[in-house]
Amino acid sequence: MKTRFRLLPLFALAAGAASGQEVSVYGSTLAQLWKSETPGFDKATYAPATQFLGIDALNLGTERLSLHLFGWGMADLADQSRYNGANGSKTQGDLSFGYLQYRFPTANAELKAGRFSVNQAVGIEQVDGLSARADLRGGFTVSAFAGQPVLYKNPLQTGHEKNDYAFQRNWIAGARIGLRVPKVGEFGLSYLQDGQNAAKDLPRPSETDYTRRQVGLDLRISPVAAFDLSGRTVFDVAKHPETPAGETKPSNIAEHDYQVSVRPTDLFALTGTVTERNYRAFYAGTNLHSLFNQHEKGKFSAYGAGLVFGTAAKLQVTADFRHTKREIYGEANRFGVDAKWAVAGTKIVAGAGIHQVSAPDAAASPDPESLRYGTSHSEARLWAMWETGKLSFSGDGIYYKFKDSTNPNLYGKDAMFELVVSAGYQATPEFKVAGDLAYGANAFAKSETRGLLRLEYRFGGPAAKGGKK
Amino acid sequence: MSGKGSLLTLLLALVLGTFAACGLLSPQASFARTHPEGLSAGRPLCSECHSNETMKGGFKTFASFDHTPSFVGNHRSQAIQDSASCATCHAPAFCTDCHGGKVAMSPSVKLGDRPDRISPHRGSYLSLHRLEARMDPTGCYKCHGRANNDKCAACHRRPQ
Numbered sequence: 161m162k163t164r165f166r167l168l169p170l171f172a173l174a175a176g177a178a179s180g181q182e183v184s185v186y187g188s189t190l191a192q193l194w195k196s197e198t199p200g201f202d203k204a205t206y207a208p209a210t211q212f213l214g215i216d217a218l219n220l221g222t223e224r225l226s227l228h229l230f231g232w233g234m235a236d237l238a239d240q241s242r243y244n245g246a247n248g249s250k251t252q253g254d255l256s257f258g259y260l261q262y263r264f265p266t267a268n269a270e271l272k273a274g275r276f277s278v279n280q281a282v283g284i285e286q287v288d289g290l291s292a293r294a295d296l297r298g299g300f301t302v303s304a305f306a307g308q309p310v311l312y313k314n315p316l317q318t319g320h321e322k323n324d325y326a327f328q329r330n331w332i333a334g335a336r337i338g339l340r341v342p343k344v345g346e347f348g349l350s351y352l353q354d355g356q357n358a359a360k361d362l363p364r365p366s367e368t369d370y371t372r373r374q375v376g377l378d379l380r381i382s383p384v385a386a387f388d389l390s391g392r393t394v395f396d397v398a399k400h401p402e403t404p405a406g407e408t409k410p411s412n413i414a415e416h417d418y419q420v421s422v423r424p425t426d427l428f429a430l431t432g433t434v435t436e437r438n439y440r441a442f443y444a445g446t447n448l449h450s451l452f453n454q455h456e457k458g459k460f461s462a463y464g465a466g467l468v469f470g471t472a473a474k475l476q477v478t479a480d481f482r483h484t485k486r487e488i489y490g491e492a493n494r495f496g497v498d499a500k501w502a503v504a505g506t507k508i509v510a511g512a513g514i515h516q517v518s519a520p521d522a523a524a525s526p527d528p529e530s531l532r533y534g535t536s537h538s539e540a541r542l543w544a545m546w547e548t549g550k551l552s553f554s555g556d557g558i559y560y561k562f563k564d565s566t567n568p569n570l571y572g573k574d575a576m577f578e579l580v581v582s583a584g585y586q587a588t589p590e591f592k593v594a595g596d597l598a599y600g601a602n603a604f605a606k607s608e609t610r611g612l613l614r615l616e617y618r619f620g621g622p623a624a625k626g627g628k629k
Numbered sequence: 630m631s632g633k634g635s636l637l638t639l640l641l642a643l644v645l646g647t648f649a650a651c652g653l654l655s656p657q658a659s660f661a662r663t664h665p666e667g668l669s670a671g672r673p674l675c676s677e678c679h680s681n682e683t684m685k686g687g688f689k690t691f692a693s694f695d696h697t698p699s700f701v702g703n704h705r706s707q708a709i710q711d712s713a714s715c716a717t718c719h720a721p722a723f724c725t726d727c728h729g730g731k732v733a734m735s736p737s738v739k740l741g742d743r744p745d746r747i748s749p750h751r752g753s754y755l756s757l758h759r760l761e762a763r764m765d766p767t768g769c770y771k772c773h774g775r776a777n778n779d780k781c782a783a784c785h786r787r788p789q
Contacts, residue, residue, distance in 0.1 A: 378710065614741075
């Protein structure tokens with residue numbers, strides 16, 4: 161509701177801009193039809209239609225000023241809805257971003273005002289406010305933002321819980337300062353504060369904390385193109401209640417996450433990753449505490465390795481391995497191979513992959529006596545794309561096979577699959593229509609059929625370059 | 630906006646203005662608004678055209694932005710440090726297919742005609758995730774932990 165009112169002035173601006181300047185409008189309309197057959201239930205049909213719309217208006221009086229808007233709306237045209245909106249309504253939507261941008265001719269300096277997403281601090285934040293960035297002399301870069309966080313209320317929160325969420329997250333601000341060193345790389349230090357009213361300060365003290373105060377360190381060391389080390393460490397610097405005597409104090413390190421990559425030639429690359437996350441600090445600020453449980457015992461850690469042979473232009477084979485350890489669950493390994501093949505001279509690209517997951521048994525409930533079930537499985541994927549003239553086709557199939565068919569989450573089926581085929585027609589440079597058809601079987605549905613009609617368009621503005629948008 | 634919020638906002642504008650006034654800003658010209666050269670379909674290898682040069686003002690080689698499997702898998706590290714160069718090619722709407730507080734549909738559905746693209750998950754994930762997510766719920770937190778997750782809350786109400 162509120163969003164819609166905030167939108168009005170922005171659209172007015174867009175309309176005003178449209179009179180003179182460079183305006184481009186892009187978007188897509190997706191109409192979906194879903195049919196699923198679940199044993200014991202009636203066949204269900206869902207028909208959501210989604211409209212994505214973006215507007216870029218450049219040169220608003222000066223070539224430095226521009227306006228960028230993007231949002232979507234969805235309505236379910238059938239009786240049942242796969243998911244109801246926040247309050248059981250059949251329509252929903254969001255303004256993903258809508259901001260005015262001022263770009264300086266030097267230093268990649270820019271100012272944004274309105275609704276935007278930032279990822280310059282610790283995570284990705286959607287903010288109504290102001291942001292700025294610039295490169296400084298001596299290799300420094302600075303960026304900062306402040307405003308009001310976009311709130312995502314959980315419809316299951318009621319009464320004071322609901323008010324607490326908005327009360328705690330009353331504002332958000334973050335900043336990052338980076339230093340770029342020639343022949344070395346870049347180092348960054350960031351700070352994020354989301355909300356200021358700690359749960360314990362509420363008029364009615366709450367158990368649930370939605371606020372975050374975090375400090376991040378990021379680095380990238382790449383003295384030569386063949387070597388690249390990057391990653392970050394995030395610290396939780398919020399105040400927490402005293403740990404009761406006898407319990408171990410949870411770590412204040414939210415995460416370490418690093419990747420090293422060595423690419424001696426274009427035909428070969430080796431990658432290694434290490435990750436460690438501590439739940440209380442890492443899950444800080446979640447609005448779904450029941451799932452992202454800050455009190456979970458122990459920590460999460462993982463390491464992995466990847467090998468790439470060949471180039472994307474011809475044949476590329478990737479082997480990957482990842483070991484994960486979650487204290488309350490155990491250690492799991494996932495490994496496999498993917499291949500991607502492009503037929504030179506034609507517009508055919510195809511890929512295949514196979515992965516094995518060996519994972520420990522899980523308990524159906526925290527009760528140690530309860531049934532234990534295996535989660536190990538294999539997965540296979542095969543896909544291809546073909547473009548000829550104005551027509552394009554694609555196909556994508558995935559298949560899962562589970563080792564332990566007594567896993568209650570399988571409802572007695574030990575295999576799942578989904579096959580998606582798509583055909584598209586680029587009618588004009590501005591306009592493309594495509595249809596996808598998906599068919600599959602999974603634990604929930606004996607069969608599930610999904611149809612999707614996609615219209616994509618882009619009018620005005622400079623011709624699409626690079627990543628299209 | 631609360632008092633404190635607007636205060637901070639003002640402060641921010643002041644700080645940037647001060648930088649400019651003090652001549653602290655780098656004199657280097659900003660990147661072009663859009664990448665000057667058209668690219669062929671699929672993930673670009675910057676080094677094919679830019680060879681081993683260093684990116685303007687960046688102190689990093691173009692080759693380190695080659696969209697290799699490891700770059701794509703680790704794009705967050707690059708995104709944190711180099712938003713200005715990403716923006717020459719990627720409008721924010723490119724990222725909102727997968728990232729956003731409130732996203733309309735699963736990325737694998739939205740990009741159903743692009744099996745060559747990455748996706749955080751594929752297939753009928755509502756049923757699959759029950760079997761897969763146990764290994765690493767922390768990876769899901771990045772996109773679902775602080776976003777619009779009323780869908781998830783429908784089943785995940787109680788601490789497990």
